[in-house]
Amino acid sequence: MKLNLLKLSLAFTIAFSGMLSAQQVSGNVSDETGPLPGATVVVQGTTTGVVADFDGNYSISASAGDVLVFSYVGYTAQEITVGNQNTIDIVLQSSNELEEVLVTGYGSQQQKEITSAVTSISAEEFNQGAINDASQLLQGKVAGLQIYNRGGDPNAGTVIRLRGLSSLGANISPLVVIDGVVGASLNNVDPSDIESYTVLKDASAAAIYGSRGSSGVIIVTTKSGGVGAAQLTYSGQLSSSSILNQIDTMSPQEFIASGGRDLSSQTDWLDEVTRDAFTQIHNVSATGGNGKTNYRVSANLREAEGILLNSGFDQFNTRLNFSTTALDDRLKIDFNTSFTQRDQKNGFKESMRYATLYNPTAPVYAVDAPYAFNGAQFGGYYETLGLFDSYNPVSIIKQNLNNGERRELNYGINLTYDVSDNITAYFRSARQSSDYANRVYFRTTSLWNSSNDYGGADSPVRKGAAEFYENNSEFQLNELYGSWKKSTDDMNLVVTAGYSYQKENYNEAFFALGDFPGDEIDYIDAIEYSQDLLNAGNVIANSGRNPDTEIDAFFARVNLTWNNNFFLNASIRREGSTRLGADNRYGTFPAISMGADLAPILGLSGVQQLKPRISYGVTGNLPGQVGLSQEIRGWSWGGGGSAGGSTNLLRAANPDLKWEEKTELNFGIDLTMDRLSATLDIYEQTSKDFIINRVVDAAVYGFDRRFENAGQLSSNGFELSVNYDVTDNYNTGIVLSSNKVVLDEYVQDSDKFGNLGAPGQNSTWVTRVKVGEQVGQIWGPVWDGSVTNGSQNFKDVNGDGELVVGQNNALDDNVDFDVLGSGIPDLEIGWSNQITIGDYTINAFFRGAFGHSLVNTFRAFYEPRVGSQKSYNYVNTELANPEIKNANFSSLYVEEADFFKLDNLTISRQVNDNMNLSLNVQNAFVITDYTGSDPEPALFDLLDGNPLAPGIDRRNSYYSARSFTLGINYKF
C-alpha cells in the first residue's frame, strides 16, 4: 500500500510539473548603474542555463518551484524561487568585497576572514596590451611584489621578488601555485587564460607551503567553465615595438675629432641591428556547461618579434579545464591540462653591446674597407681584426643562429568528495614536464663566438661551431587532505589536514664542436664533417642528471570565526627534503594569525570594515641545487694521451647542512568605506642559517669552499594600497611599498661582489655587504670632480690625510671608499587610473621606483677617452668628461636611477554587445635622469645571479622597447 501511495504521488508530481513546464521566465539583470551583460541565470540542480544579453535581458524556461540562480563575477549571487510570474527582474548587489572569496593554500576564505597579508588581483585589474609573460600582468599591481624585466628581450625571464631579499643563494623567487599545483611553471600558462592571482605575502600565510614559502607564494587560478551553450570568444592583438632609449655614443665626426681611428665609413650600428618589431596575438576560447559539467577550452597563438634582428618567438598554447560531478553530486571531478610549444629565436644580445662600442667609421661590408681586406673569410663583412672584444655587430646577428624550442605539458586531476555535510576529502594528482632544446650555429665565416670555453668559431682559424643543448624537467605532485567544518550560531570552525608528496627531476646535456670544411650548408645539420672529430679534446660535451628531489610533508590548519567579527587562523607543516644533510632533513613550520573587525563592534557608520590583524609564521627555504651537503669531485686526465686520470675535490661535504628558516611578524589593517578601501601592512622578517658556499680553511678541508649555514638577514618594510572611487566614472588606486634588508651575521665582517670584468676592470668589485648594514650597497672611491693627467682624483673620504683607494683595500678600515648608492629601491609605486566616458574606458597605469642607483657599466668601460682604445666608439653621455683618459671605477659611473613612467595606457571602447576595441601603449614615457638604456632596478647581478650584487647595469643588456598595440575582443 505504501508503495502504491509513493507511485501515485510521484505520478502526480510528474504530471503537475509537466503541466507547468511550458512556463517561460524572462527579465533583466542589472546592478545599481545599469544592465549586466553576460550575467548567468541557471535553474538550480539542472543543466539549464542562459546568459543575459548586452542589455541585461534573459529568457529561460523554468517551472514553478524551480530556483533560479542569478550570478555575475564580482556580485553576490541571488536565488529566486519561481512562482507563477513570467517576469523576474533582478538587481544584483556588487559583492561586498568583504565576501569576495580568495583562493589561499589548500582552500579558500572570504576576504573578511583573512588575518595575514594576502592580496588578490583579478583579470580586470591586470596590465593590458601585448603581454606575453604571465607575471607581467601583475607588474606594479601588488604592494611589495617586485616584478622586473629589464630591457625588451621577448625571451628574457622576468625577475619576481616579494618583500625583498629573504635568502642568499637559495630560491629567492616566490613559489608559484597554479590551480592548486605547487611549484608549477608559469611558462605554461597563457596570460589570457588567467582568472586571478592571489599573493600570499607574509610567512603566516605562506607557512602552509613550508619549505618553499620563504619568498612568498603566488597562487594562479585559471579561467574555468561557464554555463549554457558554448560561448566562443576571440581576442586579438597587433603590436609594434621600437627601441625606447639608447645609450649616447659618438657620431663618426665626433669620434674622428676625438682621435678615433678613421676607417672612412659612417655606420649607425644600432640602427643596423635593430628594427620595428611586430607582434600578433590570437586567443580563442570556448566555455560552456550545464551547471554540473562545465568546460573551458582555449587556444593561444603568439608571434612576437624582438627589436633586435633575428630575435623573437612563436608560441602555441592550449588549455582545457573540465569539471563534472558524480555520485549524487557529492564527488566533483576537475581535470585540467595545458600544453605549450614555443619556438624561439634568441638572437645574440652581444650584437647590441658591440653596436654600442664598435668603431662608428667602420664599414658594415668588407668591400667598403679602407684597405685591402679579405672579406670572403668573414662572409663579406668587415672586421677590425686583432683587437680584444671587437666584432662587427651586423655579422654577429645576421650570420649566426641561436634557436630554442620549449615544450611544456601539464595535466592533473582534482577530486573533491563530500563525505558528509561537514567533511570534505580532497585528492590531487598533477604532472608537469618541460623540455627545452637550444641550437646555436656560428657560421664558418663568423669571427665571433660566444664562448672561449672550447674551440668555438673564429674564422679563419676555426671555421664555424655548432652547440647543442637540451634539458628536461619532470615533476609530480600528489596530495590528499580533508576538511571538517563546524558551525554554530556564533562560531565557524574549519579544520584542514593532509599529506603532500612531490618529486622533481632535472637533467641536461650539452655538446659543441666546430671547424667545418666550407660554407656550403649550415653544418649544424651535418656535424659529422667537423674537423674537431679528428682532434682529441676539441669536442666539448657534458651532461648531468639530478637525483630525484623529493618533498614529504604533513600539514594541518584551523580557521576559526567568532561572532562573525573575530578571526583566528593557525597552521603547521612538517616537511622533509632530500636536498639537505642526512641529519637535518626535516623541518617544522608553524603559523598563527588573528584579527577582529572593529567596524560593527564600535558601530562605525559608513565603515564596512576596520580590521586590525596580526600574524606570525615560520617558513623554510630549500637550496636551489642538489647535493650541497655532499662532497663533489671533478676529473682530470693524466696527460700524454693515456687513459689514466684522477679525481679532484670541487666541494667539501657538510652533513650538518640544514634548512634556512625565516620568521616573520606582520601587522596589518584593512579599511573599507563606501568609496574607499585601504590596506596597510607592516612587517619584520628574520632569515637565519642561510646556505652559502663559504670560504673554509683550505689546509683542513682540502678545498677552500663548502656550503654551510652561515649568517642571518633581517628586513622590515611596509606596504600600502588605497583604492578610491573619485566619481562614479573615475577610480584611482595606488600601491606603495618599501623594504630594507640588513645583514645581521655573515661569515666575515664584510665582503665584496660584482666584479666589473674585462677589459681592465677585473678584481674590481662594485658592491659590498657589511654586517649590521643594509644589503645592496654600491661601494667604491668618490671622484672629487678634478682630473690630473687623465685620471680622476678621489676624495679622502675619512679625512685621515692618506688616500687609500686600491681595490684590494676595499674592505680595509682605512679605505677611502664610500657607499655610492643602493642597488635596491627605497620606494616603489604603482598608480592606476580608470576613467569611463560613455563607451570608452581609459586605463592609465603609472609606475615608479625611487632611491636606487645603477652602475652604468657601458660608461665605466667606454666613456673614458682611453688612448689605446682608438678603434672602439666612446660612450658620450651628458656626464662624460673628456679629460678622463683612464678607466677607473668611481662614483662617476654610479647614477641615481629613480624613474616614474607611464607604463601602460589603454583606451578601449565597447563597440557593441559583442565587440571591444582597444589601443594600448606600453612604456609610453619614462621620466628619469639615468643615462643608460633602462632605469629599472637590477635586483641581483645579471651575470651570475648573485643577490648581494644588485644595482649593476651590465653590458649584456637588451635595449628596452616602446610598443603600441591594437586589440579586439569579440564574443560570438
Add this chain to the structure above:
Amino acid sequence: MKTINKIILGIGLIGITYSCTDLEEELLGDLTSDFSLEGISTGGSGGGGDALTGVFNAVRNAGTANHGGYFSVQSVSSDEMAITQKGGDWYDGGIWLEMHRHTFTPANGPVTGTWSQQYGSIAEVNNAISNAGLDANQMAQAKVVRAYLHWRLMDLYGNIVIADGSGSSNQSSRSAVFNWVEGELLSALGMGSSFDLSGLSNSSLGTNDVKYRINQYSALGILAKLYLNAEVYTGTERYSDAAAAAGHIIDNGPYSLSDSGISVPNLGKRPAVSSDPDNLVGYAAIFAPNNENNPEIIWSVEYDEATAGGMNFHHMTLHYASQYTWNFEAQPWNGYVALEEFVNSYEAGDDRRKANFIAGPQLDYGGNALVDLASDSPTPEIVYSIGINELEPNGARTGGYRLGKFAFKQFARPNLDNDYPIVRLGDVHLMHAEATARAAGNWALALPEVNAIRARANVSALSSLTAEQFLAERGREMFQEASRRTDLIRFGKWNDSWWEKTNSDAYRTVFPIPSEQLTANSSLSQNTGY
C-alpha cells in the same frame, strides 16, 4: 555508505602509495668519491694512469704554468716581467700593478688563489697517501710532492699550516716548516734524520730517468733548492749540503745539458717566413712543445693540449693580433711583458735572448705585417719594442718583448703542449756552483759551471765572477721558470728598486696570509708588517 567507504579507502591507498619515502639523496651526475687510484689503465710515456696520477695532476693544477696563480705571483713580483696596464685593459683593480710594485695586500686575488691552490693540491696528495694503497716507492714519491708543495707555500708565505693529513689547522713557523719539509725529503731519500748521501741506498725512490715522476735525482734537486735558501728560511746556512745534493745529481744522474747536439723540429714555423728556424736547438729545445724527451729535464710537469691542460703562456703574453702568426684557436690577452733592463742583461749573441723573447715586427702566417687599429701610435703595425713607456695607465699595447721561452706551435689550442721543468740539469749546475761558492765564500769557484752554461748559450766565458754577475747569469738562464723571486730574495735584491718600482720594505719578502683564510681559520696570524 558502502560506496563512500570504498572511495575513502581508494583515495587513502593512493595517498599511501606515494608516502613514506626515505628522502635519501644519491647523486647521479656528480662524482662523490675519489677513485683516481682504482687501477685505471696504465700507458703513456713515463706517466699515464697509476696510483700516482692524482698526485702529479695536483702539481699541474697548482698554478704551475697558467695565469693568476703560483707562476704569476712568483714572476710578476720580480724584475723579470710585468703585466702593464694597457689603457683600458689589464688594470683589474690594480692587482698586477701592486704585485709589480710590492704593495700587495692580504686581499690580493692571486695571493689568495695561490694559497688555496697549493692546499687543494696537497689535499689530493694526502688523499693518495691515505687511501691509495701506495707501495713504498709510490709513497715516497707522493711525500716528496707534498713536501715540494709545502716548500712553495713556505717560500711564499713563511709561517703556514703543515697539512700532513692529520686535519690540524695550526700554523707553524717558517723554520718548523723547513724542518718538516727537510725531514720528509730526507725520509724519502732513505737518509734518516740528517742529510747523508750514503743513505740513498735505503731509498725507495728509483734512479731511472722518469720525467713525470719523482726519482732520487728530482728529490735531491728539491732538497738542494731548500738548502740553498735555508739561510733565508731559518737563518742557518746549509750551502755545503746544497752543493752535495746538487753534486750527486750531476755526478750520478742519467742527464746531460741540452747542447747543440739536441734538436727538435720547430712546430711554430711559418713556411712563408724564412727567418723562422726549421729546428729548435740546444737551450731552446728544453722548452719546446716537443720537449718530453729532452736529456736535461729531471722532473717536469706534463702538459698536453687535450688531456693535460693548464699552460697558457701564449694567451698570457701575446698581443691579440699575434693569433694570426700562429693560427691560435683563440685570441691571446696581451698581458705579460719582459722588462727592458732584464732583456738588456743578455748579450746580443746569447742564444737564450732569442729563445726567451718575442721581439720586433710581427708578421702573420703569410708573412704580412700584423696591425692594431686601436693602438695609440700613428702607424698601426705591431712591433714589440724593448722599451715600455710606462707601467700604467697607458702602457703601450705593443710595449715590451714577450715571453717566448716555451715556444708556441702552429694551430696551438688554448692549452699548450710544452712540459714545464721543475728540476733540470742547468738549474742544478747553477745551484751547485752557487752553493759551492757560498760555502767557500769564493765566487770564483762557480766559474767553471757558469761558463759551461754560457758556452751552451753561445756566449763567451767569464774570467771572473761576482755575486751580482752570478745572479744575472742565473736570471738569464732561469727566466720564466718561476725562480726569480726566490733568487732575488736570496741575493738581497728583492727590496731594491727597479723599473716602475721603488724600494720595498723588508717584510715584503713574504706575501701576506690571505685575509679570507685568516677569517676561515682563526688560529692563523698575519705576517709581520701586513
